[in-house]
Amino acid sequence: MARRWxxxxxxxxxxxxxxxxxxxxxxxxxxxxAQPRVGAEQAQTIGQRADSAPRLGVMERSPVRGSPxxxxxxxxxxxxxxxxxxxxxxxxxxxxxxxxxxxxxxLTWRSFPSDAEPGAMQAIEAAYAAWQQGAFWEFHDKLLAxxxxxxxxxxxxxxxxxxxxxxxxADAVSLETRAAIRADMGKASELDVASAPALFxxxxxxxxxxxxxxxxxxxxxxxxxxxxxxxx
Numbered sequence: 001m002a003r004r005w006x007x008x009x010x011x012x013x014x015x016x017x018x019x020x021x022x023x024x025x026x027x028x029x030x031x032x033x034a035q036p037r038v039g040a041e042q043a044q045t046i047g048q049r050a051d052s053a054p055r056l057g058v059m060e061r062s063p064v065r066g067s068p069x070x071x072x073x074x075x076x077x078x079x080x081x082x083x084x085x086x087x088x089x090x091x092x093x094x095x096x097x098x099x100x101x102x103x104x105x106x107l108t109w110r111s112f113p114s115d116a117e118p119g120a121m122q123a124i125e126a127a128y129a130a131w132q133q134g135a136f137w138e139f140h141d142k143l144l145a146x147x148x149x150x151x152x153x154x155x156x157x158x159x160x161x162x163x164x165x166x167x168x169x170a171d172a173v174s175l176e177t178r179a180a181i182r183a184d185m186g187k188a189s190e191l192d193v194a195s196a197p198a199l200f201x202x203x204x205x206x207x208x209x210x211x212x213x214x215x216x217x218x219x220x221x222x223x224x225x226x227x228x229x230x231x232x
Contacts, residue, residue, distance in 0.1 A: 062184070063109045063136045066096055070106030071226040072219060077112040077188055077198040080123040080143045084208060085197040089144055091212045092199075095219055104223045109140070110184040112196035119149060121181075122172075126154040128180055129171035135161045 076092060078085040096107055111128075113120040123143060130139035142157045143149065158168045171177060191200070197208040201222060210218070 063131060063140070065107040065109070065137055066105045067103050068106060070104055072105045072222045073202055074105060074107045074219075075110060075200040076107065077110045077184070077193050077196050079112055079114050079117075079120050079196040080127070080149060081117045081120045082114060082196050086144055088197045088199065088208045091210070091215055094212055095215050104226075105219060109136075110187060111181050112184065112188055112193065112198070113181070114196065122151070123149050123154070124181060125172040125177055126157075126168075128177045129168045129174075130158065130161065130163060132171045132176070133161075133163045133167065135163060 074092070076088065078089060080086075092107060096102065096105060111124045113124050127136060127139050127143060130136055138161050139157055142160070146153055146157075154172075155165065155168075158165055188198070191198070191205075199206045199208050199210070201218065206218070
């Protein structure tokens, strides 16, 4: 199988801020080979403080974009620090921007924090904290568009979205948030996902390197196929 490539985040300075070269000019490096059952191991680590399963409330189901009743379901496992994830999510956003996609397709987002980037978990925790105030996708989009990701940026995003900041901070480190991430990692393990990004269309694994035009064509074909079968 062809080796996957990502951009390595630049070295952090004393402030801990991520260099803008995350988006442009970063050095390309090969991904480390996936370790067996990495999803299950990470899930155990994430959930080690959650001996009893907390009530997830709004996080009982993964964030959905598009139509909750969409006839075609996309599932993406992603990480905000991963350049390949950003590229794939940009293509998904463009594909979902068409009128037919918005009413016929359901996009489900699941986290897959990289164990190679210490900031990856913090970014997902911040997004899930925003989720608990009904602002996951708005926060998600800000994360993907930002050249630098750190706690200062997360607080600025939260303020821009008029979130309750003390609640935002508390939710980011709550057992509920940890349990939601653990559930994502458990699902990744079930599907043999060992790294992000990973994309599924109606349960079928699709290359994360698919072109935008190929993605649009595939989705349109899936929608038409579902409509045809539904009319029979």
